Amino acid sequence: xxxxxxxxxxxxxxxxxxxxxxxxxxxxxxxxxxxxxxxxxxxxxxxxxxxxxxxxxxxxxxxxxxxxxxxxxxxxxxxxxxxxxxxxxxxxxxxxxxxxxxxxxxxxxxxxxxxxxxxxxxxxxxxxxxxxxxxxxxxxxxxxxxxxxxxxxxxxxxxxxxxxxxxxxxxxxxxxxxxxxxxxxxxxxxxxxxxxxxxxxxxxxxxxxxxxxxxxxxxxxxxxxxxxxxxxxxxxxxxxxxxxxxxxxxxxxxxxxxxxxxxxxxxxxxxxxxxxxxxxxxxxxxxxxxxxxxxxxxxxxxxxxxxxxxxxxxxxxxxxxxxxxxxxxxxxxxxxxxxxxxxxxxxxxxxxxxxxxxxxxxxxxxxxxxxxxxxxxxxxxxxxxxxxxxxxxxxxxxxxxxxxxxxxxxx
Amino acid sequence: xxxxxxxxxxxxxxxxxxxxxxxxxxxxxxxxxxxxxxxxxxxxxxxxxxxxxxxxxxxxxxxxxxxxxxxxxxxxxxxxxxxxxxxxxxxxxxxxxxxxxxxxxxxxxxxxxxxxxxxxxxxxxxxxxxxxxxxxxxxxxxxxxxxxxxxxxxxxxxxxxxxxxxxxxxxxxxxxxxxxxxxxxxxxxxxxxxxxxxxxxxxxxxxxxxxxxxxxxxxxxxxxxxxxxxxxxxxxxxxxxxxxxxxxxxxxxxxxxxxxxxxxxxxxxxxxxxxxxxxxxxxxxxxxxxxxxxxxxxxxxxxxxxxxxxxxxxxxxxxxxxxxxxxxxxxxxxxxxxxxxxxxxxxxxxxxxxxxxxxxxxxxxxxxxxxxxxxxxxxxxxxxxxxxxxxxxxxxxxxxxxxxxxxxxxx
Ligand SMILES: NC(=O)NCCC(=O)O
Ligand SMILES: NC(=O)NCCC(=O)O
Numbered sequence: 134x135x136x137x138x139x140x141x142x143x144x145x146x147x148x149x150x151x152x153x154x155x156x157x158x159x160x161x162x163x164x165x166x167x168x169x170x171x172x173x174x175x176x177x178x179x180x181x182x183x184x185x186x187x188x189x190x191x192x193x194x195x196x197x198x199x200x201x202x203x204x205x206x207x208x209x210x211x212x213x214x215x216x217x218x219x220x221x222x223x224x225x226x227x228x229x230x231x232x233x234x235x236x237x238x239x240x241x242x243x244x245x246x247x248x249x250x251x252x253x254x255x256x257x258x259x260x261x262x263x264x265x266x267x268x269x270x271x272x273x274x275x276x277x278x279x280x281x282x283x284x285x286x287x288x289x290x291x292x293x294x295x296x297x298x299x300x301x302x303x304x305x306x307x308x309x310x311x312x313x314x315x316x317x318x319x320x321x322x323x324x325x326x327x328x329x330x331x332x333x334x335x336x337x338x339x340x341x342x343x344x345x346x347x348x349x350x351x352x353x354x355x356x357x358x359x360x361x362x363x364x365x366x367x368x369x370x371x372x373x374x375x376x377x378x379x380x381x382x383x384x385x386x387x388x389x390x391x392x393x394x395x396x397x398x399x400x401x402x403x404x405x406x407x408x409x410x411x412x413x414x415x416x417x418x419x420x421x422x423x424x425x426x427x428x429x430x431x432x433x434x435x436x437x438x439x440x441x442x443x444x445x446x447x448x449x450x451x452x453x454x455x456x457x458x459x460x461x462x463x464x465x466x467x468x469x470x471x472x473x474x475x476x477x478x479x480x481x482x483x484x485x486x487x488x489x490x491x492x493x494x495x496x497x498x499x500x501x502x503x504x505x506x507x508x509x510x511x512x513x514x515x516x517x518x519x520x521x522x523x524x525x526x527x528x529x530x531x532x533x534x535x536x537x538x539x540x541x542x543x544x
Numbered sequence: 545x546x547x548x549x550x551x552x553x554x555x556x557x558x559x560x561x562x563x564x565x566x567x568x569x570x571x572x573x574x575x576x577x578x579x580x581x582x583x584x585x586x587x588x589x590x591x592x593x594x595x596x597x598x599x600x601x602x603x604x605x606x607x608x609x610x611x612x613x614x615x616x617x618x619x620x621x622x623x624x625x626x627x628x629x630x631x632x633x634x635x636x637x638x639x640x641x642x643x644x645x646x647x648x649x650x651x652x653x654x655x656x657x658x659x660x661x662x663x664x665x666x667x668x669x670x671x672x673x674x675x676x677x678x679x680x681x682x683x684x685x686x687x688x689x690x691x692x693x694x695x696x697x698x699x700x701x702x703x704x705x706x707x708x709x710x711x712x713x714x715x716x717x718x719x720x721x722x723x724x725x726x727x728x729x730x731x732x733x734x735x736x737x738x739x740x741x742x743x744x745x746x747x748x749x750x751x752x753x754x755x756x757x758x759x760x761x762x763x764x765x766x767x768x769x770x771x772x773x774x775x776x777x778x779x780x781x782x783x784x785x786x787x788x789x790x791x792x793x794x795x796x797x798x799x800x801x802x803x804x805x806x807x808x809x810x811x812x813x814x815x816x817x818x819x820x821x822x823x824x825x826x827x828x829x830x831x832x833x834x835x836x837x838x839x840x841x842x843x844x845x846x847x848x849x850x851x852x853x854x855x856x857x858x859x860x861x862x863x864x865x866x867x868x869x870x871x872x873x874x875x876x877x878x879x880x881x882x883x884x885x886x887x888x889x890x891x892x893x894x895x896x897x898x899x900x901x902x903x904x905x906x907x908x909x910x911x912x913x914x915x916x917x918x919x920x921x922x923x924x925x926x927x928x929x930x931x932x933x934x935x936x937x938x939x940x941x942x943x944x945x946x947x948x949x950x951x952x953x954x955x
Contacts, residue, residue, distance in 0.1 A: 217811040218764060218819070260813035323769030340768060344814065353629060355927040356803035356826045357751060358734030358900030361793055363924070368804055369790050372783035379780050382772055392767035393779055394814045396821075398807040400628040402671035403755065403824040404901075405805045405927045408629070413814040415767045489769030490815075513774070516766040516816045 135535055137528030140233040144527070147173060147213065147229065148221040157518025158221055162214035162256035162267075163191065163295035170213045171253065171301065174228060178251060181235045187303025190281055191255040191296050192268040194305075197235055199248035199542065205313040207245070207542040209234065209534060210252030211493060212268070216260050220520020222320045222510065222527075228253055230318040230531040234538060246543030247313055254493040255301070261286045263344070264457045269493035271307050273500045278307050311501055314468055314541045317494040318506040318530045320522050324513030325486060332529050333483035334507030335472040339495045340388065340487060341424045341461035345414040347374065347435060351449040353400055353408030363446050364406050368398055370449040371410035374438045378414060381427055381434075389427065390417040390489065419461050419487060462495045465502030468541070472504050475536035481529050490515075506533050546946055548939030551644040555938070558584060558624065558640065559632040568929025569632055573625035573667035573678075574602065574706035581624045582664065582712065585639060589662060592646045598714025601692055602666040602707050603679040605716075608646055610659035610953065616724040618656070618953040620645065620945060621663030622904060623679070627671050631931020633731045633921065633938075639664055641729040641942040645949060657954030658724055665904040666712070672697045674755070675868045680904035682718050684911045689718050722912055725879055725952045728905040729917040729941045731933050735924025736897055743940050744894035745918030746883040750906045751799065751828040751898060752835045752872035758785065758846060762860040764811055764819030774857050775817050779809060781860040782821035785849045789825060792838055792845075800838065801828040801900065830872050830898055873906045876913030879952070883915050886947035892940050901926075917944050 150173065151159045151166035160166040175185055175193060183195035196206060211227025231251035238245070254272075259265025262284040270276035282293040296302035321327075326334050351365035375393050382389035395413040414431060418424040432453060439451035469485070476483035486507065488495075494503045508530040511521035561584065562570045562577035571577040586596055586604060594606035607617060622638025642662035649656070665683075670676025673695040681687035693704040707713035732738075737745050762776035786804050793800035806824040825842060829835040843864060850862035880896070887894035897918065899906075905914045919941035922932035 216813050216816055218816075258813075259815065260811075263814070265815065321769065322766045323771070324774065342768070352925075353928045354925055355733045355901055356805055357753070357801065357828055357902065358732065358926075359801075359924065360734070360798060361801065363735065366790070366803075368786065368807060372786040372790075375779065375783040376787060379777070379783075387771060390768065390770075390772065392777075392815070392817055394767055394809075394816045394818060395812050396779060396807070396809040396818070397812070398805075400671075401806050401808070402627055402669075402927070403674070403805045404670065404676065404803070404826055405627055405629075406803055407805060407807070408928070410807075415815055417768055490766055491768060513770065514763075514765055515769075516813070517764045517819070 135233045135237050135528060135531040137524055139236065140229060140527060140531055141524045143229045143232060144221055144225055147225055153218060153518050155518040157520065158215045158219050159217055160213065160215045161217065161261040162258060163292065163299055167214050168299035174213060174253065177232055181232065181239045183235060183251065186305045187301055188305040188307045188309065189278060189303055190268050190271045190307055191301035191303060192272055193253040195251045197249040199245045201246055202248050204247035205311045206248040206250040207314050207538050208250040208252055208312040209316045209538060210254060211317050211319060212254045212257030214256055214258050216258055216516045218518050220515055220517060222520055222522050223322065223515050224257055226320055226527060227318045230534050233531050234535045237535065243544065245539065249538060249542060257493055262292055266491055266493055266496050269496035273496045274308055275496055275499055315494060315497045315501055315503045316506065316534055316537055317492055318534045319492060320510040320515060321507040322490045322510060322515035326507060326509035327513060331484050332481045332508065332526055333476040333533055334486040335469050335483055336464060336488050336505035336507055337469055337485050338463035338487055339461065339491060340417040340419050340489050341421060342459045342491050343416040343424055343428055344456040345431065346454040346456055347412050347414060348452045348454065349410040349449060351408055354406045356404040356406055359406060365447055365449055366406050367410045367449055368407040370438055370442050370451065371412060374434060374451065375412065377434050378431065381430055385418055385423050385427065388419045389423065417489060421460055459491055459495060462498045464498055464504050468502050468504035471537045471540055472506055472533060475533045475540065478536060479532055506530050546644045546648050546939060546942040548935055550647065551640060551938060551942055552935045554588065554640045554643060555632055555636055558636055564629060564929050566929040568931065569626045569630050570628055571624065571626045572628065572672040573669060574703065574710055578625050579710035585624060585664065588643055592643065592650045594646060594662065597716045598712055599716040599718045599720065600689060600714060601679050601682045601718055602712035602714060603683055604664040606662045608660040610656045612657055613659050615658035616722045617659040617661040618725050618949050619661040619663055619723040620727045620949060621665060622728050622730060623665045623668030625667055625669050627669055627927045629929050631926055631928060633931055633933050634733065634926050635668055637731055637938060638729045641945050644942050645946045648946065654955065656950065660949060660953060668904055673703055677902055677904055677907050680907035684907045685719055686907055686910055726905060726908045726912055726914045727917065727945055727948055728903055729945045730903060731921040731926060732918040733901045733921060733926035737918060737920035738924060742895050743892045743919065743937055744887040744944055745897040746880050746894055747875060747899050747916035747918055748880055748896050749874040749898055750872065750902060751830050751900050752832060753870045753902050754827045754835055754839055755867040756825040756842065757865040757867055758823050758825060759863045759865065760821040760860060762819055765817045767815040767817055770817060776858055776860055777817050778821045778860055779818040781849055781853050781862065782823060785845065785862065786823065788845050789842065792841055796829060796834050796838065799830045800834065828900060832872055870902055870906060873909045875909060875915050879913050879915035882948045882951055883917055883944060886944045889947060890943055892944065917941050
């Protein structure tokens with residue numbers, strides 16, 4: 134059994150790096166804070182006897198040898214980068230639950246047949262750099278390494294430069310090895326487990342995700358002397374369009390989601406009519422056909438608002454740009470069953486569920502068998518500084534991870 | 545008569561500082577670019593025989609002695625700070641037309657009865673720091689010096705610190721002296737003169753301006769797992785509210801204006817439901833009563849959207865904050881008449897008009913007699929990198945300024 138207090142303490146210590154005023158975390162991918170977090174956690178992993186390797190996209194693989202090192206490793210992990218106003222648990226719980234499993238095995242001198250691995254994936258959150266789930270996506274061959282390295286943040290800083298600066302431009306070729314299995318423990322980030330008072334979610338797969346940028350182009354002009362009928366106001370069109378887009382999931386409940394999270398106005402000056410607005414659209418659904426239908430409707434809305442704004446002196450153009458598409462992804466039935474049976478052995482309540490958030494596990498599912506272990510989080514809130522979880526639930530999740538990994542690796 | 549080519553060359557030389565890719569200017573108030581612009585122009589003013597003084601808010605007064613220096617100076621001027629994507633003429637024309645007048649007088653050894661002054665006002669644009677028209681507002685006693693010095697930009701940098709850094713924290717007490725008259729030459733920033741093929745606008749007064757911030761507060765949460773009915777989406781409410789606000793001038797045409805120019809989303813991450821939006825509202829009208837009516841309607845809209853979003857799991861709050869209010873301001877009839885008669889003497893077409901943009905002259909109108917001289921600008925466009933004006937029109941405007949100043953100062 135894992136040590137729940139030690140796990141909690143590790144979470145709280147990591148959360149001191151990039152701590153925010155409201156009790157959350159800001160450790161954006163490949164910033165100085167992320168670097169400091171990586172140093173802390175890799176130090177712990179080495180102290181538990183693991184050997185580190187870093188690949189070209191900065192993914193960290195910490196290996197614990199097995200009796201038969203020719204077997205592919207049984208892996209676990211997640212990410213430690215956060216949202217700009219993120220919490221202490223999203224991602225960190227998966228990495229530190231993996232660490233805790235290794236610490237327990239080390240303490241008791243337990244050997245496994247297959248080697249074990251704890252992985253820290255680069256830039257899962259996608260809020261500084263897109264594509265999201267970048268490190269796992271590159272590892273799985275879904276995102277070309279060159280594309281990932283060339284991605285830039287809003288200030289024009291690239292992934293490649295940030296990897297160099299933080300010292301995490303590793304020399305291991307990406308996609309170097311397969312996993313025998315990949316388990317990822319994570320807070321649910323939704324309200325279901327808490328509301329139903331269930332401790333463990335056995336995740337059967339993920340909602341598909343389709344990301345876009347919408348660019349609305351008018352013309353900047355002075356807010357004072359420019360008469361209303363001569364305005365090419367990009368914000369006016371953007372706001373009307375967002376209002377329409379945010380109804381796109383109404384017909385596809387309960388599994389449809391639509392979000393506009395990023396929204397940037399140019400030149401963003403109080404007495405200038407906005408000349409350009411660029412905003413993001415995030416569509417999600419469990420069924421590929423419905424996700425495609427939502428995409429069609431998004432296209433139609435953009436065309437409609439473009440067409441409605443072509444009058445001579447008020448022209449505003451709307452352009453839709455695809456950013457990323459991750460289809461709905463089912464997980465591996467035999468591993469899902471291991472999560473269920475480990476929960477049963479531990480006398481923990483559990484249920485099957487889907488994940489609405491993307492996870493590194495979703496990328497890995499493209500090449501190796503994966504499963505995820507969810508635990509409840511307070512009010513279902515995440516991507517928020519007040520994100521919270523119960524120590525007992527986190528401990529339970531880590532115990533399920535321990536049993537499932539041992540079962541799969543062989544003792 | 546002024547030298548139109550020399551005036552144009554001065555404009556183009558100043559525009560090299562903070563030049564933007566699309567041919568515009570970015571010389572935000574009290575930045576390094578603004579400092580470099582001030583050095584250039586004050587060098588020219590000194591070379592034309594003027595003496596500089598800088599007050600505590602960084603306003604620069606360049607004086608040319610008169611025969612009777614006990615008389616209050618006849619002043620002209622404007623600003624050389626720009627919008628983030630501003631043009632080469634807004635403000636700069638007024639300052640450099642003043643410089644050109646001084647150069648002509650210097651060349652011909654012309655003495656005036658009253659002293660003359662060219663003034664460069666600090667932070668007219670208000671896009672880095674509010675209040676807008678800050679230097680002239682402090683000089684006129686409409687904005688307390690302490691409030692202006694304490695104003696900060698989006699990065700928390702203050703006016704006081706920026707004045708120190710750029711070397712423009714002067715020692716002359718603000719509001720040190722009155723003007724006998726203040727003339728300001730400016731591009732119209734609207735379409736009227738160009739469309740009517742008239743060269744000179746004799747400005748009779750300005751639209752009132754009322755500025756606000758609206759803060760819309762929901763709760764950030766994850767775009768994937770958070771079901772639609774549990775969202776407290778600040779962007780959704782903000783977009784609906786902006787759509788309503790932008791109709792606020794419809795009933796008050798042709799003199800009503802409403803603009804939302806600044807719009808910031810927090811935390812502005814692609815997979816986070818926005819927790820907060822803060823946007824600006826700029827209301828303008830020529831009549832105080834109508835401006836007050838528009839303000840009342842804005843209040844009512846904010847209350848309506850606040851009230852409409854109090855359902856338990858979707859609560860979003862709307863708050864309206866007043867930022868600045870400059871009432872409609874009439875200019876001095878005797879100076880307006882001088883602008884008309886100077887135009888007539890020069891055989892230039894002219895008409896009376898109001899200004900929709902605020903100007904330093906509007907602040908000075910609170911304490912001393914003022915008038916403004918407008919010239920046409922291309923397509924009525926300003927606060928835009930493609931802002932443009934005809935050299936001949938600028939020359940004409942500077943000649944009207946020359947005659948009006950001489951008439952008022954006495955030769
Ligand atoms: N787990 C998580 O927050 N992933 C970020 C990717 C997403 O937007 O779903
Ligand atoms: N002239 C000018 O652009 N002034 C800025 C103040 C305003 O917004 O009217």
